[in-house]
Amino acid sequence: MIPVQEYFINFNKRTFTTELVAWFLREQRQLPWRETKNPYHIWISEIMLQQTRVDTVIPYYNRFTDRFPTPHDLAAAEQSEVLKYWEGLGYYSRVKNLQIAVQEVVEKYGGIVPDEKEIFESLRGVGPYTTGAVLSIAYGQAEPAVDGNVMRVLSRVLGIYEDIAAPKTRKLFEAAVHELIDSADPSSFNQGLMELGAIVCTPKSPMCGLCPVNDVCFAYERNAQGELPVKTKKGKTQTIQYDALVYEEAGKVAVEQRPDTGLLAGMWQYPLVESTEDRRGTYVGNIKHIFSHRIWEVSIYRVTTQPEGTVLMDEATYVKQPISVAQMKIDRLLKEETT
DNA sequence: AAAACGGGGCC
């Protein structure tokens, strides 16, 4: 790996940083989490934004901070209710870990989000990115917050051809940020890097003509935007066939809870069994659900005996349980069937 | 280092 300093030979750091921060202060989008300095709310936004688009997060952020406005409120809540506020966002361990972390903040730090790096980064669900993001945005500390946007922007600007899919590459980008970060406004620098990646320096067809730092950009000078960043691709996803069994009795429905670890941990569903050639009951229809790493194809059957491992739940109770989007799709199918 | 972990939007 090339030492980080070599990327800064003949590179005007001052111009890059000054222009980036000025652009961010001028062009930033108005977002709910930019209206606050509350470290707890900023922390929530950063967890929600992991692998999730801004437009998706906005309504969830507003509902969540409205229902759980302080660390005390989240720490005291039932996990099932917290999950309902996360339902549909995906990566459900994020919010389980967040609640655990917030409970620790309440119990050990009086509900004050720690501003000491070694303490904050030790909390559940808080990795290198979230540490840098919260410490810089909420507390003004000059820490790098390297996400996918930052790696894309800096790989292009500096001509870094390391594979961004390799875990150790992140450290190179963190070192690069340390070289560049505006010590007077680390928050605007880090957010500017991410904002530029989100709205100008996009993965495909970046709008280089509108870029505030195109003057100093390695890729723009060589027309190499298309080959950066370098990222190795992963294999294709596998498809799994399931049957979902729907049993109703006296206005109640039979549902099971998924195991407390693994995919969709703890969420409720119609019993899901490996698909077989045998008839299960009356065929209702099928749904397809695509995860990032696998595909479910689920055939839905109505059955006349209660499946093992299920509990009968009335409608009012069922709607309070967290369910997956796949389960929502099945519910929609059943609703259409009866109309 | 690689896999697991959701869901949606875009081409």
Add this chain to the structure above:
DNA sequence: GGCCCAGTTTT
């Protein structure tokens, strides 16, 4: 169908 998204934890 593949890629990407304000990543972290587990294996």
